[in-house]
Amino acid sequence: MRILAILSVCILQVMSMPISQANFAAWDKPIAENAATQWRVKESEHFAITYPESNVLMADKALNIAERVHLELVPFFGQAPEQKTQMALVDDFDFSNGWATFFPYAQIRLFSSPPDSVEGLEVNDDWLHTLIRHEYVHVLHQQMARGLPKAMRDVFGNIVLAFPHSMTPSFMLEGLATYLETNNELGYGRLQGSFYRMQMRTEVAADRLKTLGDVAVPLRELPLGMHYLYGSYFYQFLAETYGEKEIQHYLQKYSGEGIPAVMQNHSMSSVIGKDFDQLWEDYHQWLNTTFADQIKLLENSTAQGDVLEIENDRQGLFKDVSNSQGERFYFIDNNGEDNPKLTMYRDGKFAALIDINNVLAVDVNEQNDVVASRIITWADGRSWADLFLLTEGRAEKDWQTLTHKSRLRNVRWLDSDRMIASRKVKGISEFVLLNKQGDLQSLWHGEDETTVVGDFDVSPKGDYLVVAVKRALQGWNLERIDLVKTEPADDAIAFYSIKQWAQITNTKAIENSPQILADGRILFSADYDGIYNIFILNQQSEKLIQLTNMLTGAFEPKLISNAENQRKSQIIFQAYTADGFEFRSIELDDAADLSEFSLADKQGQYNYPKPFSLNVEKxxxxxxxxxxxxxxxxxxxxxxxxxxxxxxxxxxxxxxxxARHNYSLSLGIDWENELGDISVQYGYDNRYQINFQRSHDYVDVFDDRKPEYIVEQDRWIFARNYIANAYEDQLSLNAAIVVEREGTVARDDLFSVSCLDANVKRHKTCEKTLAGLGLKFDSREGYLNSPGFSAGRYFDLVYESNDVLVGLSDSDYSGGILQGQWQEIFDLPGKRSLSFQVIAAQADKNNEALTVGGDNRSAELGLFGRDDFALRGYASSVQGGHNMNVNRINYSQWLARIDKGWGIWPIGAGDLSANIYVDYGSAWQRGNSPEYLTGVGIDINIEVVAFYNLMMPIRFSLARGLDDELGGNRASIGISLPY
Structure with missing residues (x-):
């Protein structure tokens, strides 16, 4: 009962925290040359913001926006947080996001990097305003409480049971925030954007509307992010059908439920008169009606391109990174199942060139040199983009690191030797010039974060750029940047500088992904009529030609030239479908069948009001x-x-x-036996860890069933991680001290005998004190549609000694232990992988013995203090000694995808997979020969989702030990661990 009680509390608190709360603010390392991060705090009436000293202007702006948002949103929810909401402004990521939570107090994390591509977030008046408004909706929404939940909060503080709206499906949480971030009058927010309308229109047209269970537990099924999409439209349906007042009544009703999660239907029925199942049927009808006319108008269009048949059965997830050069088309083939690969298409054939992952941009010059921007997650907590070069003709065909933490998110070749790249630092856009040696020079730097540079292209002659730009309080337009060539200095790379900017378009459409053709025309994607299509603009005549007429949407057009007939050149673009994105192609002269119009017909601008015009007292x-x-x-x-x-x-x-300092404390008192259990954990980001745990297990030994002795265990760990790190921080040097005391305590006496005397059968108490160093390398990767780890390598080498802290502890052992392991994981075609693992250890004769047996692989996950290793099909500690070796082969296979909840009820399931394995291992004493044991088995793994957000991967295991004496059939259930 005690274990279940503690486990219940842990589960409740884990549910309270979004996954992104693991994003501690990055280490205080230099964020600019010779400048370290100095954190500052400012406060307003309802908010406090923590920010880097170098970003004070954005912090002031954030407080102004937050107070205005507070005034606008509090009337909708009817209540506000009792304490100030804590905001933290970070510049640790080269992507756009943020998060909010009530745990352990109301707080918001703001990523300063604005969106610069078309994926939904681009429809904003100001990125910081959209982000704060969305996240503060989460704060106000989850803070709602009355009745019993409010009384529990007054007593216990911020526990999940006191926040009913935290225990609701994510489509209700994200849907409301997305609904309220949208401004229908001014035309911004995702519900006003063509991208969201495209996604929902496609769902309706394909007759693929998701069930309530699908959306209640969204994991991997397309469209990714369906909880945002379906949730926001669901609130729009409720508002149009019943009015916003009824939404507010439902929120108030549910905020007083003493048993959250299971009372969803009761709350909705008592307000609307229908439960969620009934409302979902009405919602489907509303969606079909809403999009019916547009679908009927477009479904028979012939200008939607021909599907480009790719040899493998790929499932598009996001838009693929792609580009073209002459007759060649390059893209990153990422199907979520196999290693992402740089792939070339030419003359109807595909060729996979080289593996690469996390790519943001790619470009190829006339010499077939490839430059790619890929994002790297570093040990210091930052996820920043850098450039990598693949040079044609090099003897070693591999990526060359071009920059280090330079944050270059997009890149285009200027000529055969130089590139132009863009980045965003503190939210401010910048263009830089660099060569093949990675030498950088700034070309242009924005004045503030309100000018956002998106995708761009360099003219064939290298004399100008065409850039997708979002100006302050406007939408996205195309602009031209003229480059002027300068005389080079002896040691300089700056052969170009920016002469001037010139506006090409000024419309309310989102014009994006431009490519400059050889004749000076611009190929791009835009949503002039609310649907993304492909267009060509003649810069001289300002005439637009529409190349596609999509039911869904068309993006990222790239021209593949035809040397014999330019008009027969092929345009490859990415079309959105209900199964994700796919490549399609059209011929350039197909435009004759579509409309031609003047750019002047589309001119217009937004002129949004300033969301930060309220200058609050700080x-x-x-x-x-x-x-x-x-x-x-x-x-x-x-x-x-x-x-x-x-x-x-x-x-x-x-x-x-x-989120750098994190701690937990659990204390239990056994008054009858005058004993206490305690667990204390403290961590400083991911570098320092201190754990102390004392627990007692009560054992009966007499017929009268009264406990005679108590098994006691103390365990204290201090770890220092990332003392040194390299190879994109996949390699790290770590250190730890492990103190562990285990044994028996009699009621009236403490038996104390040598832990090393194997002949003593009485109860004993043993203590070990290990200090060690561990070298670890981990390049393992997981893919969205494959179980566990799908590819990569892991190895570690650890040495620990009982002799380092002599005099400071009473260790019963002496000497050291050297151990290590090596794992290779091979990605197999499809949703499967094969891994080989070798673990070996050798301990001095006066050290604690090593044991093998059982199926508790979690004991091996820690780097330090390992002494027990799994050997499935056998009892725990079936063999022991000072030498140990375990070898494993594991085959992982995806079986099925459920990705569904049980309606609105707080239970669901994700993927079903299996592992088939062979274990071969032994532990033996020095001077003896090992007696290897073999075990075989199968694990069936199912992802169980509880309370909408808590992922519990459950493993059902059946193993058989093949040894006639020691082996046997063993079944178990536990937590599934990735291979």
């Missing part, structure tokens, strides 16, 4: 201190009773605003 800037936010904001009691003991305890925890 406190003076102060140096950041974590102490004010580290105090516990919640606690929860637990109680357990067994024939041996009765225990009462509590658990609590906390973290600071930057």
């Amino acid at each position: 406190s003076t800037s102060e140096a950041y201190s974590p102490w004010s936010s580290l105090k516990p904001s919640w606690w929860f009691p637990f109680y357990s009773a067994t024939p041996e003991a009765t225990q009462v305890g509590l658990t609590t925890g906390g973290s600071d605003v930057l």
